[in-house]
Amino acid sequence: MATEDHVDAEESRKSQLCKDKVGKAVRAIYKQHELLLEKKKSLFGNTAPIYLQVTLWEVPVQKKKRFKLSVPHGVRGKNCEVCLITKDEREMDREQCAKFYKKLLAQKGVKNISHVMSLQTLRKEYRPFEARRKLVQEYDLFLADERIFRLLDSCTGKEFHKKQKYPVAVDVMKTDLAKEIETSINTAYFIMVGRGSCSGVRIGHTDLTEEQTVENVMASVESLTSKIPKGWPNIKCLYIKTQKSMAIPIYATTDFSGTTSEGAHTKVSDKGAAEDMDAESGYEDESDDNEAGSPQKRKQSASEQTSQKKQKTAKRKKAQGDKKKADKTETKIEEKSPKKKKLKASKMKKSQKV
Structure with missing residues (x-):
């Protein structure tokens, strides 16, 4: 049973991207690129890089990491x-x-x-x-x-x-x-930043054929799912684009079936940060709201709390002021007493001489 569960977990991590949808998106990207070239001809060549944009459900809490993604054609x-x-x-x-x-x-x-x-x-x-x-x-x-x-x-x-x-x-x-330098140049590098849900990776260029670009997209997503935490279920959206084209979606989902390390289900915001559904995570229970009563009573209780806080601060300030005054009077008495002692001592000396 344990081996079967392990196999199922590995299978769920693998990419489930549809190749036909990727092919349609790639054709649209190439058409957009051709239209842009017709409008504005560049003197520095017509090659444009193609990027894969990845949006995750859960942002991994870690330092910035760079992963190599294996692709069949140079990026x-x-x-x-x-x-x-x-x-x-x-x-x-x-x-x-x-x-x-x-x-x-x-x-x-x-x-x-x-x-x-x-x-x-x-x-x-x-x-x-x-x-x-x-x-x-x-x-x-x-x-x-x-x-x-x-x-x-x-x-x-x-x-x-x-x-x-x-x-x-x-x-x-x-x-x-x-060969070492050739592979380093033609490898795709995915940088996972631990503070945002969206990242981009260069997976090809417009000098490749449409079929080669499709193969690069499929291979890079397959490699990506083996690198990121929780694999394919953690991917929310995938887009492909050039620097000047609009982003064309190749995959999007509204369901997230991931779980935390403790096994509790998580609810993830659009920003990509996972928030636990327990009471400790900041969510308020409905029973607490019912006990509090109507909104008017809540306002009254809030105003009472603020007035009590003001009274406490006023008492504290008054006590601090009284303490300062008492300290000043004590220091004045201490300053005067040595002078009086000196005067008495000098008078005693004079009387003894006489």
Whole structure:
């Protein structure tokens, strides 16, 4: 029985997305893209990225995480601009370090890296906010040597997180470096933020055929359900869109069958935050409302409570004021008493001399 329940739980986590609906939505996206190209022709190429928007019922309470989603076709086009951030080599300045790694990439047959920079270059030349913002806009993807990956958080800043372009770690010293970089470029990365219910992931581009885009959508959703908590039942809505097109829904539901870790049913708001249906979660019982009586009685009780609070605060202030006055009088008496003692002592001395 336990194994059967485990199998059923795994089956319920799997994607139940309809391929026909995805195909219709993808065709609509491509038509929208064609209409936009007819209206405004771009000088920088006609390729547009395609995104999958995911809305969850329950927002996981955790730190920001990034998951790799396996897709059969590359999510970036041929003209993708990629920047590689490398380790600082000893006894080499920034230019020599960049030349050393460009030579290494050429020897290992890597041809899809647009720019190479060292960690020192990132720290010194891109310290101002404006410089970092321009750097983020200039490249589609950032790769980083895994040996310096833990040091990047202090060098990148919020602009990399905002544009979802935080560097991806690669093993630069790997023998099959070309394949390592190729897979890193063509992989979809889903970033799960623990404060909002909606997230987006790049799952293709308009240079792919419609069938290839459909395959990418199906594969990315299947991979996504294995990564997120509670799997497929936790997905509320799915949309696909380009940067300038409207979002087209491919899945939406109004029912949520998820349960908490304790087994209690949960009611989830539109914002995506789960609220327990127990009394501890802030919901008021109907019996308490009936005992309180009509709204007029509630208003009267509220006014009585406020008046009682005011009386208590007034008494407290008065007691504090009386205490301060008593303290002042005591200090004055203490100040005067040493003077009187000195006068008496001086008079006694004079009388003894006489």
